[in-house]
Amino acid sequence: MRAFGRGWKKIGFPAERRAEVFDLALRSGILLWGERESGGSVEVRAETSDAEPLAESLRESGIEVTVSESRGFPALLRFLRNRPGLAVGAVLTAVWMTAASGLVWDVRIEGNETVTDEAVLAQLEELGFGIGTRYRDIDFDRLQTDYLAAQNELAWLSVYMDGTVARVQVWEMRGAPPRKIPDGVYANVTAAEDGVVEEVRVLEGQAAVRPGDVIRAGEVTDARPEPPERNASA
Numbered sequence: 122m123r124a125f126g127r128g129w130k131k132i133g134f135p136a137e138r139r140a141e142v143f144d145l146a147l148r149s150g151i152l153l154w155g156e157r158e159s160g161g162s163v164e165v166r167a168e169t170s171d172a173e174p175l176a177e178s179l180r181e182s183g184i185e186v187t188v189s190e191s192r193g194f195p196a197l198l199r200f201l202r203n204r205p206g207l208a209v210g211a212v213l214t215a216v217w218m219t220a221a222s223g224l225v226w227d228v229r230i231e232g233n234e235t236v237t238d239e240a241v242l243a244q245l246e247e248l249g250f251g252i253g254t255r256y257r258d259i260d261f262d263r264l265q266t267d268y269l270a271a272q273n274e275l276a277w278l279s280v281y282m283d284g285t286v287a288r289v290q291v292w293e294m295r296g297a298p299p300r301k302i303p304d305g306v307y308a309n310v311t312a313a314e315d316g317v318v319e320e321v322r323v324l325e326g327q328a329a330v331r332p333g334d335v336i337r338a339g340e341v342t343d344a345r346p347e348p349p350e351r352n353a354s355a
Contacts, residue, residue: 127168127169127170128168128169128170128191128192129166129167129168129169129172129191129192130166130167130168130169130172130173130188130189130190130191130192131164131165131166131188131189131192132153132164132165132166132167132172132175132176132179132186132187132188132189133162133163133164133186133187133188133189134162134163134179134184134185134186134187135161135162135163135184135185136158136161136162136163137161138184139163141179141182141184142163142165142179142184145175145178145179145182146167146175149171149174149175149178151167151171151174151175152167152168152171153165153166153167154166154167169191172188172191173188176188223255223256223257224253224254224255224256224285225250225251225252225253225254225256225282225285225286225287226252226285226286227252227285227286227287228242228245228251228252228286228287228289229286229287229288229289230242230289230291231288231289231290231291232290232291232292232293233291233293234293235274235293236274236275236291236293240274241275241289241291244268244271244272245264245268245280245289247271248264248267248268248271250264250280250287256282256287261280261281264280265278265279265280273294274293274294275291275292275293275294276292276293276294276295277291277292278290278291278292279291312336312337315335315336315337316335316336317333317334317335317336318330318331318332318333318334318335318336319332320332
């Protein structure tokens, strides 16, 4: 980190002169690092302020040396100083990324079958939550409770953040399954059409009608309206 702040350069020299180079650097109190060897040449790094004096001393010792352009923070500043538009853009990008990191970028609904994504999103937006919302200001427990209280389609809802994506898991309301009637047991027998009850045979339970009662199609009743012209059995 210190080298980046002060800047550094690469110094190249023949591999067979490696010992002389490191010995001279040690005697001069110059720190070298990042050694790499390739094709008979060695490359090391030194801080910018040390690189040129070391290179000059090596040349005086008859060692062929190459020195790269300065790298690190000072070089970056010089680069941006010559291109002010890039510097402004970098600052604006950093500010925008910092602000955007706390916003909801997408909302994904999971677990719904009959309730549409649009319906869930619309209800969440009414409660102040959606794309562009600063989620760090949201009380998710309160959001979930308010959502369930405002509708009757969902039995449960959970909202949590996955980075900048809001994941909404839902459980839809399910009606109680119909009670299964055992085979051979009749219940809630209704009339197929309007008529007068002629005979009642109840083996189990309690009859809802009596012989002579008038009954309407689909109903079982004790009402006694005027009988229709035709008779029917229930």
